[in-house]
Amino acid sequence: MTDFESLGLSKPLLRAVEAEGYTTPTPVQEQAIPPLLAGRDVLGVAQTGTGKTAAFALPVLQIMSRNRPQGKRYIRALVLSPTRELAAQIDDRFSAYSEHLDIRHKVIFGGVNQNPQVRALQKGLDVLVATPGRLLDLINQGHIDITNVEFFVLDEADRMLDMGFIHDIKKVLKLLPNKRQNLLFSATMPSSIANLAGSFLNNAIKVDITPEEVTVDRIDQKIMFLRKADKRRLLVKIIKNERVECGIVFTRTKHGANRLVKQLDQSGIAAAAIHGNKSQGARTRALAGFKDGSIPILVATDIASRGIDVDGVTHVFNYDLPNEPESYVHRIGRTARAGRTGIAYGFCDDSESGYLVGIQQLIGKEIPVDASHEFHFIGAIPKPGQKPGKVKDPNAPKKKQRNRNRSKQGGGRSNRGGQGAPRGKNNGGNNKRSNRNRGNRSGKRNTNQNRRPRDD
DSSP: OOOTGGGTOOHHHHHHHHHTTOOSOOHHHHHHHHHHHTTOOEEEEOOTTSOHHHHHHHHHHHHHHHOOOSSSOOOOEEEEOSSHHHHHHHHHHHHHHTTTSOOOEEEEOSSSOSHHHHHHHHHOOSEEEEOHHHHHHHHHTTOOOOTTOSEEEEOSHHHHHHTTOHHHHHHHHHHSOSSOEEEEEESOOOHHHHHHHHHHOOSOEEEEOOHHHHSOTTEEEEEEEOOGGGHHHHHHHHHHHTTOSSEEEEOSSHHHHHHHHHHHHHTTOOEEEESTTSOHHHHHHHHHHHHHTSSOEEEEOHHHHTTOOOTTOOEEEESSOOSSHHHHHHHHTTSSOTTOOEEEEEEEOTTSHHHHHHHHHHHTSOOOBOOOSTTOOGGGSOOTTOOSSOOOOTTSOOHHHHHHHHHHHTOSTTOTTSTTOOSSHHHHHHHHHHHHHHHHHHHHHHHHHTSOOOOO
């Protein structure tokens, strides 16, 4: 059986790994560490929960510790991450692994005062973990120099592109030195990621950890069919009956996460929401409370799913099934970490059965169904031969019908001069004002589209 010593890690790193409770390397660590120690570029296809942070952090730290340049420290390793939580988690791992090494590291991200970050940069760093927006801001202000970087790590590349960071990534790549070692990790490998990888990786070793290997047997997966209106009641029953003390509930929208937190509070269950619209302070407090046990339930959107790394998570609830099958793998990977077991519930209503089909196609098996609960609804079960994708909501309002109703009432946007008003000068004046207003709104939308994307 492979162990960390056989991978070629140094004694200080082996001590750190042992202190973290690691005994056997994960597949991504076993396949990525040796070529990285040999100086090769690596292209890794692996989800969160596979141990990929250690897969790139350990070899980078070992190579850097072999020789430290004289004089003031400068940034030798740059790790780019899409979200604040994931960046903070990566930095935390660097802290643990470098416990017995003379390595200085720092994480920077937006949403907080930059002054403490600038002061740390001025003292000198070996490793910088950053989100794209804050990194480029501080580069433009002259606080960061990445022209001497020896190791460049692009983590969660697919999420980077989903969040609109492709232009920021290209700007960073232009500022990096030509001679460096590159590492790219992504949960999926669409053509856009393959093209990005080909633009800066040199003769890279590919490490591919398939989703089937991620959805390990330690996770007890269950699908529960029910009506959308019954989801909250079923969630409350499970949390109370199973006395869940560390669980994550995933919703599809930020508004849905906020609403569910209020509903859980009304049912006597302490919960906190974490998503992109929350301030950094609120997100930090929510994660801290979740980690120390004072907040047993964390309600999150997919944007946060890759940055939550808490070993004690026992339950994951897919309150809303994700519309991207890969996100299901990321979500359930929040439990059964560090060798533990866990359970993942999936709530599927009649508009989400197509999402379930796509998820089961991705993981290559059918998820066991729990029909024993009181809210079981056969109408949510996928039909034979059903294709993956969204199912039309039968309760959704029909747009054509609404338009016909407007016509019958004599109303509509084109008749703003008053109900039944004749077409003429007065009405024309109103139409001109209406056109100007629409033009202004259109201009604002165009301006927003040109803004740099948020770090998360």
